[in-house]
Amino acid sequence: YEPLEHGYKELTFPPGRDGNFPMEPNALHIWPRGQFMLIALPNLNKTFTCTLFFPMEGPLSFKTVVESEDVIKLFENQFPDALGMMPGVEEEYLSNPIGKLGTVFCDPWHVGSQALLLGDAAHAVVPFFGQGMNASFQDCSLLRKLIDKHSGDWAVIFSEFSRIHVKNGHSIAKMAIENYLEMRDHVNDPTYRKRRKLELKMERMFPGEFIPRYSMVSFHQIPYSEVYTRGEKQLKIIEAMLEKFDDISEIDEIAIQDYLQIPTD
Numbered sequence: 001y002e003p004l005e006h007g008y009k010e011l012t013f014p015p016g017r018d019g020n021f022p023m024e025p026n027a028l029h030i031w032p033r034g035q036f037m038l039i040a041l042p043n044l045n046k047t048f049t050c051t052l053f054f055p056m057e058g059p060l061s062f063k064t065v066v067e068s069e070d071v072i073k074l075f076e077n078q079f080p081d082a083l084g085m086m087p088g089v090e091e092e093y094l095s096n097p098i099g100k101l102g103t104v105f106c107d108p109w110h111v112g113s114q115a116l117l118l119g120d121a122a123h124a125v126v127p128f129f130g131q132g133m134n135a136s137f138q139d140c141s142l143l144r145k146l147i148d149k150h151s152g153d154w155a156v157i158f159s160e161f162s163r164i165h166v167k168n169g170h171s172i173a174k175m176a177i178e179n180y181l182e183m184r185d186h187v188n189d190p191t192y193r194k195r196r197k198l199e200l201k202m203e204r205m206f207p208g209e210f211i212p213r214y215s216m217v218s219f220h221q222i223p224y225s226e227v228y229t230r231g232e233k234q235l236k237i238i239e240a241m242l243e244k245f246d247d248i249s250e251i252d253e254i255a256i257q258d259y260l261q262i263p264t265d
C-alpha cells in the first residue's frame with residue numbers, strides 16, 4: 001500500500017439564489033494550485049460536490065488549516081471566487097472527515113482455487129482518473145469471460161485472471177497518480193497546453209491512428225496496460241514534433257502522417 005501523502009475533504013456549493021446551478025454544470029471545474037487543488041462536480045439536485053485535495057502535512061496542509069479563520073484565509077487567498085459560492089464552508093470544513101488516499105499494488109490477486117481479489121481490494125487507486133469503479137467493473141467482465149472459457153475450473157480461472165489483469169491494475173494506478181500532477185499543476189503550464197492542443201488536432205485528423213491517453217482511458221475499452229505503453233510512445237512523438245515546430249498551426253496533415261508513420265497510398 002502506498003499512501004499519497006495528500007488527503008481530501010468534501011465540501012458543497014449549494015444552488016444559487018435562483019435555485020439553479022451556481023456554475024456551468026456540464027464541466028469539470030478545477031482550481032489548480034501546484035501543490036494542491038479544488039475540484040467541483042455537479043449533482044442532480046443543482047448543487048456541486050467540491051473536493052479539496054490537500055497535503056496531509058506541511059506549511060499549508062490539513063495539519064495547519066484547522067481553525068475557522070485558517071479556513072477563511074485559505075479560501076480568500078487561494079479560491080476567492082469559490083468562496084462566494086460556499087456559505088457554509090467553515091462549518092463543513094471543520095466537521096467533515098479528511099479522506100485518505102493511496103494505492104494498493106498487489107500481485108498476484110488470487111490464492112490457488114480458493115480466493116480472488118476484485119475491485120479496490122486488489123487495486124485501490126487514487127481517484128484522479130475517475131476509473132476506480134470502472135476498473136472494478138472490468139474485473140467482473142473479464143472474470144465472467146474466463147468462467148465461460150474454463151467451465152468452472154477455478155484454479156485456472158484465477159491464475160489466468162492474475163496473469164492477464166494485474167498489469168492493467170498497476171497501469172491505471174500509475175496513470176491515476178500521474179493525473180493528479182497533471183490536474184493540480186501541469187494544466188497551468190503553457191507547454192502542457194500546447195501538447196494537449198496538438199494531441200486533439202492529431203486525433204481529429206487521424207482518429208484511427210492517434211487517440212490521446214485520456215481518451216483511450218475514458219472513452220475506449222483498450223486495456224490499461226496497452227494504454228500506458230501507447231501513451232508513452234505517443235508522448236515521445238508529440239515531444240519530437242513540439243521540438244521541431246514552434247507554432248502548432250504549421251503542423252499539417254502530411255507532417256502528422258509522417259511522425260505517426262502512417263503509410264501514404
Ligand SMILES: Cc1cc2nc3c(=O)[nH]c(=O)nc-3n(C[C@H](O)[C@H](O)[C@H](O)COP(=O)(O)OP(=O)(O)OC[C@H]3O[C@@H](n4cnc5c(N)ncnc54)[C@H](O)[C@@H]3O)c2cc1C
Pocket residue numbers: 008099118119120121127129130131132133134135136
Ligand atoms: C473521492 C473518491 C472519488 C472517486 N471517484 C470515482 C469516479 O469518479 N469514478 C470511478 O469509477 N471511481 C471513483 N472512485 C473509486 C470507487 O469509489 C471505487 O473504486 C469503488 O467503490 C470500488 O468498489 P469495491 O466494490 O471494490 O469497493 P467498495 O466500494 O469499497 O466496497 C467494499 C464494501 O465492503 C464493505 N466491507 C469492508 N470490510 C468488510 C467486512 N469485513 N465485512 C463485510 N463488509 C465489509 C465496505 O463497507 C464496502 O461497502 C472514487 C473514490 C474516491 C475515494
